[in-house]
């Protein structure tokens with residue numbers, strides 16, 4: 163649950179980028195890191211293997227500024243996508259306030275996306291969290307690749323997004339869709355803390 | 363039984379002594395202990411090591427060289443500590459009836475054997 | 478020293494006085510900061526908390542896999558500075574303390590007073606406040622402005 167400090171008027175939320183191996187989760191954070199001015203972000207902590215595969219997690223704290231008089235900070239995490247690392251995925255997922263599911267739009271990665279989404283549901287359930295209660299958005303990444311290699315957003319929505327939540331086409335390598343995705347999940351996460359929002 | 367354990371037993375056998383232990387001086391952790399009845403060995407180790415470190419600086423500052431024996435008398439008992447080399451400290455806790463002279467001798471003996 | 482809730486201040490300042498610790502970070506198991514002393518940048522605190530919680534979670538899992546009970550504490554003794562990482566139960570779930578100390582203190586001293594500190598915290602924890610809405614209904618406008626500014630758009 164988001165951490166709210168009424169005395170100092172601060173809000174801290176944990177957002178986890180989830181998805182299959184090599185779908186572009188780390189790339190999303192790297193892009194955010196590169197765009198946000200240094201004064202508004204911390205160091206990006208990446209626990210990765212030599213080949214840049216995420217081993218434990220990436221972590222990037224950013225400071226949004228003041229919202230309704232609360233200094234609002236987001237902690238962005240990525241999980242390791244490789245199926246081998248499920249134990250560490252569960253650990254990173256603990257206490258998440260929102261999830262960005264980064265799918266790989268390539269047709270040949272279709273099954274990996276489905277498997278990873280099922281894994282997310284299982285891991286949340288194991289922590290006593292109903293997926294339907296968890297703020298989530300989808301990002302269909304690598305849309306810059308040739309048309310014949312990637313699936314369209316509508317197809318991916320049909321396969322993955324049964325709840326009909328917000329979804330975004332993206333090319334995280336060049337940055338398109340990264341901002342929109344972060345904005346989408348931010349709104350959902352903060353909505354839980356707002357007047358007229360669903361009870362937390 | 364190791365030499366250190368044997369030495370600690372001898373200290374504990376002195377009249378009035380409630381327990382003895384070997385403490386790692388830089389960490390304040392118990393290395394070995396003997397019959398610490400009703401005494402929190404962990405706490406004494408941490409505090410005695412901290413005390414010994416400060417007293418060592420005080421003694422150095424006053425030009426006394428290194429402390430050889432530290433004796434702290436409380437209302438109901440006494441704490442004795444003797445450095446054994448750079449890294450270790452032999453510590454004993456006794457009640458008011460403790461034979462302090464003999465206890466000190468045993469501590470010094472133990473420290474010589476260990477250092 | 479910065480604390481999220483006032484009641485943590487008393488026990489924390491006693492711990493700092495007695496242990497002579499340089500840095501202290503108190504966090505929840507998921508890495509949210511509850512209190513800290515000694516850090517200058519709040520974003521660095523968050524990174525330290527994320528890593529500390531990660532280490533605790535993974536060693537806990539490791540202990541579980543090897544069929545041993547949960548580790549009480551992890552100590553790293555460096556040449557200049559030592560670190561203690563230790564979990565403890567509170568009425569609000571498991572919390573984690575990360576303490577850095579120099580030669581003016583010791584592992585023994587830090588562990589001793591950390592134990593007292595966690596006992597005090599566990600005994601003093603008030604029930605979680607039931608909180609109402611925090612943000613205004615139309616917070617999106619401010620959020621969007623903040624995010625746009627952040628991304629230079």
Ligand SMILES: Nc1nc2c(ncn2[C@@H]2O[C@H](COP(=O)(O)OP(=O)(O)OP(=O)(O)O)[C@@H](O)[C@H]2O)c(=O)[nH]1
Pocket residue numbers: 181182183184185186187188189190214215216217240241242243244303304305306307332333334335336
């Ligand atoms: N063409 C293209 N390549 C991308 C895009 N996003 C990421 N990549 C590339 O895909 C590869 C994997 O990206 P990462 O961000 O490391 O993937 P990840 O999801 O963090 O992978 P794991 O850490 O193994 O879970 C890298 O070579 C990226 O450069 C994209 O939008 N388009």
Ligand SMILES: [Mg+2]
Pocket residue numbers: 187188189214215216240241242243
């Ligand atoms: Mg990665």
